[in-house]
Amino acid sequence: MPDETFVEAARAHWFAHTDLIRPIAAASAAACSAAEHAPIAVVSANYSDVVRHGLTVVGLDDLPWTIVGRNDVTPTKPATDAYLHAARLLGVFPDQCLAHEDTDEGITAATTAGMNVIDIRHHHWH
Template sequence: MSCDLVIFDCDGVLVDSEVISCRVHAETLTRHGYPITTEQVAERFLGRSGREARREIEAELGRAFDDALEAQLVADVLRSFAESLEPIPHINEALGALAQPVCVASSGTLERIAFALTRTGLHARFAPHLFSAEQVESGKPAPDLFLHAARQMGVAPARCVVIEDSVPGILGATAAGMTVLGFVGGSHCGPGMAARLTAAGAATVFADMRQLPELIR
């Protein structure tokens, strides 16, 4: 494939964070009057921005959450990241073998992206090219974030390859006119994930980051 830029999602692609994040969100939301399981959080909100998840939950409840909830979620997630977050296996090896420029396009906030990448020793590989859904009007599955990243990096969408682990991410990247590869090597990925990513439009699906350089070549 023709590629001048590789765009990485963060959670579940660079860092093995989705199980941690979904668990913390389930616990915090449940404490604040919205009972939900870790599995339900993953099913409904994986790959989407916290802003959009909050809007959906508030619409169901018919009331707004107190702003303290957002602050509590951020604090709880970052504390859990500090305790146990790890990079995706072999991601450093894969990044070292890529000839193309790289950047991050994540549904997380810039604070969370920077914290996760710093914790796992990956920040220097990407900074300052970190792009968040909070910088665009609509997050994944809209194409806005990917198009924003491509514009900032000065690369045409058709020359970008995106690495994603969620259906909203796959849909957003394909809507942006980019080639997208589905990654299913995170600890949150079950046996049906590969089929779901393929059905959403992934050009191919892989589970070991050591495969990535050859896939792009």
């Protein structure tokens, strides 16, 4: 399947099922705390509108997010473009950033961009 066909199918799936997402209290608290101390961003291989919809569903849409999605940069992860673009928009150097990632591609992108990374797949969210 061509990449764009897959991406459009995934986009349709996300919009059809995003309302099933449930917030994780610890992750929500971490995002709120981070927003009190520093600029925050979501860097995603998804489209920005899908990310915004997800943030709305989990009640985090009122935070001052900078959102960088696949519609904002080319190429996407594991290339560094999205993370470097987010850092520029936030007005910070990459080495001042802490990325929370859940994919190998994202970890590669953030690390190669010079950012500190937490692999959230190794954290037990309750």
